[in-house]
Amino acid sequence: MADEPLKADMIRLIPKLRSFALRLCRNPDQADDLVQTTCERAIRSLDQFDPATRLDSWMFRILQNLYFNMQRDTANRARLFEKAMFDYDDTFDGQRAAVSSLELQQVRRFIEQLDDDNRTVLMMIAIDGRSYKDVAEELQVPIGTVTSRLARARLKLRDWLEARKSPEGASQSASKGVVS
The missing domain is CATH 1.10.10.10 (Winged helix-like DNA-binding domain superfamily/Winged helix DNA-binding domain)
Structure with a gap:
């Protein structure tokens, strides 16, 4: 399989990805989840990877985009929760x-x-x-x-x-x- 060397390179990047994720979210559990999701997304999208680009840059971009999406989704949920609590009547x-x-x-x-x-x-x-x-x-x-x-x-x-x-x-x- 032509993808096997690429997957091996991905595995070697995991410590760097985790370090980057940890710097972004400052939570070890979230960082692990982010790295796992990044690897899943990268493996699923191998057909979209351009060999002319650097694998580490591509994977860091995936991780960063996932993090930004997660932040936006969390902010939206917090905003909706706050709005719901504003209308909340405890009786x-x-x-x-x-x-x-x-x-x-x-x-x-x-x-x-x-x-x-x-x-x-x-x-x-x-x-x-x-x-x-x-x-x-x-x-x-x-x-x-x-x-x-x-x-x-x-x-x-x-x-x-x-x-x-x-x-x-x-x-x-x-x-x-x-x-x-």
Whole structure:
């Protein structure tokens, strides 16, 4: 196999990658995870490696990009958590909890009705918190396709939610037996 010498070179780079990861994230466990993910990504992408470039530069760039994606995802989750906690009321209201549960079930049913492509992208990004780039790679589509699918899913969801808020939208959907 032509890739075996390249993989052996990758193994030799692991201590340097770990040192770099440790300097970036300052956490040994995170650094180990980052190096492992970098190696997995590099092995999966060997066909994209240009032998004219340096292997160490290529792998350091993969590691750095993964780290930046992780930082961005963490910041987004923290922002969403802070927003959720701002709206949090520590007194339990059973009626409000029941209504929220029913609304969540209705949203889930609506999302299930979306086209498979749009639903998949929406779930991977909005629910799983994955990056656009990771989703594009996993689905093997351009990042622009991921962006447009997500935009379509969000637009449909927004239109559906707005229709539920308006008195005529609620009465029309109730008369048609549409989930509202």
